Amino acid sequence: xxxxxxxxxxxxxxxxxxxxxxxxxxxxxxxxxxxxxxxxxxxxxxxxxxxxxxxxxxxxxxxxxxxxxxxxxxxxxxxxxxxxxxxxxxxxxxxxxxxxxxxxxxxxxxxxxxxxxxxxxxxxxxxxxxxxxxxxxxxxxxxxxxxxxxxxxxxxxxxxxxxxxxxxxxxxxxxxxxxxxxxxxxxxxxxxxxxxxxxxxxxxxxxxxxxxxxxxxxxxxxxxxxxxxxxxxxxxxxxxxxxxxxxxxxxxxxxxxxxxxxxxxxxxxxxxxxxxxxxxxxxxxxxxxxxxxxxxxxxxxxxxxxxxxxxxxxxxxxxxxxxxxxxxxxxxxxxxxxxxxxxxxx
Amino acid sequence: xxxxxxxxxxxxxxxxxxxxxxxxxxxxxxxxxxxxxxxxxxxxxxxxxxxxxxxxxxxxxxxxxxxxxxxxxxxxxxxxxxxxxxxxxxxxxxxxxxxxxxxxxxxxxxxxxxxxxxxxxxxxxxxxxxxxxxxxxxxxxxxxxxxxxxxxxxxxxxxxxxxxxxxxxxxxxxxxxxxxxxxxxxxxxxxxxxxxxxxxxxxxxxxxxxxxxxxxxxxxxxxxxxxxxxxxxxxxxxxxxxxxxxxxxxxxxxxxxxxxxxxxxxxxxxxxxxxxxxxxxxxxxxxxxxxxxxxxxxxxxxxxxxxxxxxxxxxxxxxxxxxxxxxxxxxxxxxxxxxxxxxxxx
Numbered sequence: 001x002x003x004x005x006x007x008x009x010x011x012x013x014x015x016x017x018x019x020x021x022x023x024x025x026x027x028x029x030x031x032x033x034x035x036x037x038x039x040x041x042x043x044x045x046x047x048x049x050x051x052x053x054x055x056x057x058x059x060x061x062x063x064x065x066x067x068x069x070x071x072x073x074x075x076x077x078x079x080x081x082x083x084x085x086x087x088x089x090x091x092x093x094x095x096x097x098x099x100x101x102x103x104x105x106x107x108x109x110x111x112x113x114x115x116x117x118x119x120x121x122x123x124x125x126x127x128x129x130x131x132x133x134x135x136x137x138x139x140x141x142x143x144x145x146x147x148x149x150x151x152x153x154x155x156x157x158x159x160x161x162x163x164x165x166x167x168x169x170x171x172x173x174x175x176x177x178x179x180x181x182x183x184x185x186x187x188x189x190x191x192x193x194x195x196x197x198x199x200x201x202x203x204x205x206x207x208x209x210x211x212x213x214x215x216x217x218x219x220x221x222x223x224x225x226x227x228x229x230x231x232x233x234x235x236x237x238x239x240x241x242x243x244x245x246x247x248x249x250x251x252x253x254x255x256x257x258x259x260x261x262x263x264x265x266x267x268x269x270x271x272x273x274x275x276x277x278x279x280x281x282x283x284x285x286x287x288x289x290x291x292x293x294x295x296x297x298x299x300x301x302x303x304x305x306x307x308x309x310x311x312x313x314x315x316x317x318x319x320x321x322x323x324x325x326x327x328x329x330x331x332x333x334x335x336x337x338x339x340x341x342x343x344x345x346x
Numbered sequence: 347x348x349x350x351x352x353x354x355x356x357x358x359x360x361x362x363x364x365x366x367x368x369x370x371x372x373x374x375x376x377x378x379x380x381x382x383x384x385x386x387x388x389x390x391x392x393x394x395x396x397x398x399x400x401x402x403x404x405x406x407x408x409x410x411x412x413x414x415x416x417x418x419x420x421x422x423x424x425x426x427x428x429x430x431x432x433x434x435x436x437x438x439x440x441x442x443x444x445x446x447x448x449x450x451x452x453x454x455x456x457x458x459x460x461x462x463x464x465x466x467x468x469x470x471x472x473x474x475x476x477x478x479x480x481x482x483x484x485x486x487x488x489x490x491x492x493x494x495x496x497x498x499x500x501x502x503x504x505x506x507x508x509x510x511x512x513x514x515x516x517x518x519x520x521x522x523x524x525x526x527x528x529x530x531x532x533x534x535x536x537x538x539x540x541x542x543x544x545x546x547x548x549x550x551x552x553x554x555x556x557x558x559x560x561x562x563x564x565x566x567x568x569x570x571x572x573x574x575x576x577x578x579x580x581x582x583x584x585x586x587x588x589x590x591x592x593x594x595x596x597x598x599x600x601x602x603x604x605x606x607x608x609x610x611x612x613x614x615x616x617x618x619x620x621x622x623x624x625x626x627x628x629x630x631x632x633x634x635x636x637x638x639x640x641x642x643x644x645x646x647x648x649x650x651x652x653x654x655x656x657x658x659x660x661x662x663x664x665x666x667x668x669x670x671x672x673x674x675x676x677x678x679x680x681x682x683x684x685x686x687x688x689x690x691x692x
Contacts, residue, residue, distance in 0.1 A: 043462075070469075088450070101449050101467075102450045103447050104450065120442070265642065269642060269643035274643075293639075
């Protein structure tokens, strides 16, 4: 172990930099915070002098004093899913503008890994953590956070009970799926479709369960028979195979409603390249997410959209509000969904 | 500002946990390190007692003593590019297994942002930083690192000069592109193709420049006329538009060699859905990267592959070797490329 190489070089203080640059102590802080505005020449001068004096506003040292690390942990099962990579990208940009860095923690959906991962995460002492309930439950997560109040992204159902008293404190981003799904089913109904198959995500995903439950509810309200359910895992390959099975072994369908866009791509390719069915003339396909790939000509997918920018803004608002009011009761933000119509229904 | 919330709760020491659990001080450390193995019951007991005593092995405190933060910075222009999200995902998994967390820094390709971003990054004092020369030059980066030796991912050309003396110290992952590109051109030649267009990435990308230079060299060696170059930016939409222009306004081509797979998808969709040309009967298409989407039936792309797992293993090896030998001269690892043949050439 090579210890304290940084210290051996000797650290200057912010006061030393301020004195040499003939600026205030506050200006030195501002120069190192990408969020603040400062005249370019002034920033340049401060950074130059800081460089000469070997000054860095070390967050490790600062964290011991302020109790802030400026790290935001994001617990994700899979960085390279299209939706998550687009969310992490936008979130990193937004957090950077507020002076925070994004720290990635990859979990498995296997719960047994979590305690180990969480003990490890705890060591970084993040200011905030964004999580999904299928990856780690609030009660478990609370045991591994010293002071951060986690944010859960949730998909509440109509008439869902409020959290039980005695639950640990957490903040919540609610995604309401009803409107987008209702618009999708209305469009299908308008084209005379009645036999719908739901292509699910992984079993324990709250998003997928909420989508299926909402779809059943919407179809019942509209006097339609319940959907056939076929098993997917949010990925292309499982969707491809399940779609083939639905038509070769199962009862077929007039439309496939997929748990996410990538599954919808798998279903589309299976219909066209394996089953020789036309989309949308023979079978309609609808996805969920509206990832960037959905407008690509090979797919041109009709899908239920979250507004990614609105979602990221809501997450950043929750983080900042919580840091400003650490003792507030559970904070909430709520977002809606809507249908984006392209070429796979008709 | 709420200060020191964590401290108010009072921090126990590792010794206190060890004493109460009747284990060694080392066992307590091991319990919090996901890399080490420990009997599940023992780990469970230690974590339970640590929880009761409110003990966390805080890396901020530890960092001040050891000079290690266990953070690895990754400077990326775009997390949601398919290739990068897949690399970040695999890298995060591999680093986590070694006890490091991945810290994302998003840069613009606009150099003027860099000083601000780098000053900000410096505050987190990462143990290592992975960078591309088009985002930040070694000389600039060195000014903002106290002790980390950065790793540059590079695409050296045959006969390229060694780095000049006086360059700041950095480690290097070399990706050799010649073999994969030579195999691609040989395959095209074998199918009688001679007029090739190169669909570029963004102008300042070393990867794209090296691909174009290597393609020219390989085609010259094989007695072919130089490629037509059309402008892309590694994205789908620019590739789509440039391909239309190539055939509607420009000279056309018998094959398009794209700077990455996503560009190749844009070219393919433009050929099929806008220009009514058949792939591969009328025009062949080849990509670069072999991202997960390349095997999807709508694309089924022939492409030049990096081995992602080998690449991530090489990066982790470089990080660990550098931390073990902080004063070693520049370390290097080298990887090769090869052609993956699917359905878009023939």
